[in-house]
Amino acid sequence: MNKNPLKCICDIYDISMTTLYGKIDFLYKQCRKFVAARERKLLSGMQLPKLYIGVDRQYFSVNWKDADDRRNIILYAVGSADNESGYVFSMDVNYDPNLNPNEIEERALDLNDYGVDAPYRRYSRLWLKRDFERKTKKQNAGSMRRRQSTVKTKRELEKHIIDTYSKAIRRKDIESGDEPSALIRLPQTGIMVHLEYSLYAHFLHLKRLLAGAEKVRFFMDQESGIRAAALAAFKTEIKNRTCDVFYVSINKEMTRDERQFAQREGRKLVKEYCDAHSGISERDARLHLLIERIEKMDEFGQWRDRWFTHPFPTLGEPEKKVCHLTDLGDYDIEHRAWLFNKASLHGISTYFANIRRKLSLLERPFGTPSSLGSKWYGYSPYNPEIINKLLLIHRVHYNYVKNREQKITPAMKFGLARGPVDPHDIIYGRVIKEPNARSFFFPPLRGSNDFLKDPEPGEI
Numbered sequence: 339m340n341k342n343p344l345k346c347i348c349d350i351y352d353i354s355m356t357t358l359y360g361k362i363d364f365l366y367k368q369c370r371k372f373v374a375a376r377e378r379k380l381l382s383g384m385q386l387p388k389l390y391i392g393v394d395r396q397y398f399s400v401n402w403k404d405a406d407d408r409r410n411i412i413l414y415a416v417g418s419a420d421n422e423s424g425y426v427f428s429m430d431v432n433y434d435p436n437l438n439p440n441e442i443e444e445r446a447l448d449l450n451d452y453g454v455d456a457p458y459r460r461y462s463r464l465w466l467k468r469d470f471e472r473k474t475k476k477q478n479a480g481s482m483r484r485r486q487s488t489v490k491t492k493r494e495l496e497k498h499i500i501d502t503y504s505k506a507i508r509r510k511d512i513e514s515g516d517e518p519s520a521l522i523r524l525p526q527t528g529i530m531v532h533l534e535y536s537l538y539a540h541f542l543h544l545k546r547l548l549a550g551a552e553k554v555r556f557f558m559d560q561e562s563g564i565r566a567a568a569l570a571a572f573k574t575e576i577k578n579r580t581c582d583v584f585y586v587s588i589n590k591e592m593t594r595d596e597r598q599f600a601q602r603e604g605r606k607l608v609k610e611y612c613d614a615h616s617g618i619s620e621r622d623a624r625l626h627l628l629i630e631r632i633e634k635m636d637e638f639g640q641w642r643d644r645w646f647t648h649p650f651p652t653l654g655e656p657e658k659k660v661c662h663l664t665d666l667g668d669y670d671i672e673h674r675a676w677l678f679n680k681a682s683l684h685g686i687s688t689y690f691a692n693i694r695r696k697l698s699l700l701e702r703p704f705g706t707p708s709s710l711g712s713k714w715y716g717y718s719p720y721n722p723e724i725i726n727k728l729l730l731i732h733r734v735h736y737n738y739v740k741n742r743e744q745k746i747t748p749a750m751k752f753g754l755a756r757g758p759v760d761p762h763d764i765i766y767g768r769v770i771k772e773p774n775a776r777s778f779f780f781p782p783l784r785g786s787n788d789f790l791k792d793p794e795p796g797e798i
Contacts, residue, residue, distance in 0.1 A: 381547065386548065387551070391685070411722055424748040428544065432535070437464070463531055500638055527721065545572060559587070559683065560585045560586070586683050601656065625676075627650075628676070660681040
């Protein structure tokens with residue numbers, strides 16, 4: 339959990355790689371038992387307040403084993419985290435390690451899976467070899483690299499939103515989020531799952547975990563597959579107005595100086611409004627500025643979705659636009675203003691960054707998923723199965739074990755722990771459940787994130 343390369347761990351403790359992988363398997367099993375016992379409270383309907391959850395996906399590169407086929411394997415993981423406590427609910431990879439690709443291919447041929455449309459197949463959720471080869475042959479490596487290299491430089495956030503809509507429309511299946519290229523290959527062990535199936539599974543799992551929540555607000559990266567999965571899984575809650583779904587698009591390419599300047603300009607805007615309207619509070623000034631932006635929203639995409647430009651930048655989200663996907667016209671403008679103000683990917687973005695910082699095998703490769711190509715990365719894994727294991731171990735450590743950067747763990751703030759959990763207790767199974775753990779949120783910590791500081795009406 340501290341970015342030590344696996345070979346260095348072997349050198350430090352004088353053990354073999356086989357021994358280390360065996361220990362990782364053991365830790366994975368113990369963490370599964372521990373988190374299953376803790377989150378069983380959520381499955382039992384634990385009462386939760388209003389939740390503001392960020393959802394996004396992250397990709398991971400796997401090195402090749404065959405010198406004759408030097409293409410990388412690219413896997414995606416969809417994650418969700420509570421913005422206020424930081425608790426990470428799940429991190430699901432589009433990969434099934436328990437299936438044999440050769441056996442599945444033989445069964446698919448026997449069942450004539452290739453002869454019927456995808457929705458009616460027995461193995462429709464899996465990437466079959468012929469489908470993958472057919473898809474990659476249609477892709478030109480050079481054009482794929484150019485098309486995927488959209489950069490969100492300053493003042494180009496609108497262009498990125500428009501390009502994202504255009505790319506979705508060009509896909510044969512608009513909900514399909516994984517587009518393989520000639521530079522990517524299937525894993526030799528286990529099977530890659532179509533990303534849209536992982537997305538649906540992720541949100542159906544969230545629906546079970548969050549059954550006791552008063553209301554749920556999802557803030558998601560602009561991806562049609564994520565949108566479709568959220569709307570399908572929570573359709574009843576959306577109709578009952580206990581769930582809302584938002585797109586959030588952020589300019590992540592700004593420099594540190596540009597981020598600081600944008601943050602100062604946002605604070606300056608509030609101060610100038612307060613000075614121009616004597617006697618008005620900062621909270622009311624922010625509300626009026628939010629309402630002004632609602633009245634000037636932009637329309638993008640084929641469906642003319644309306645996007646809100648956030649007036650109060652933060653260092654983590656210096657330029658941000660938000661689209662309310664479940665706006666049924668029944669919220670008054672103040673309610674909408676505070677909801678737009680809460681829109682953020684802060685929780686999941688912080689977690690993704692922690693993965694890159696703490697896990698050497700999963701550090702960020704140089705490039706985008708489609709441009710990685712036949713590039714070998716010193717710390718990337720060779721076996722995709724270890725990604726699932728490391729992500730679960732990391733999620734348990736991140737949620738429950740205190741580190742130097744935390745005063746209180748996400749699990750404590752979320753109400754699933756009374757204090758930091760000693761790693762040895764997880765490893766040796768000494769602490770599986772806490773029957774007296776509090777079933778409510780601790781007051782959210784007030785940090786440098788402006789979106790957490792704003793008071794909000796109770797009805798939000």
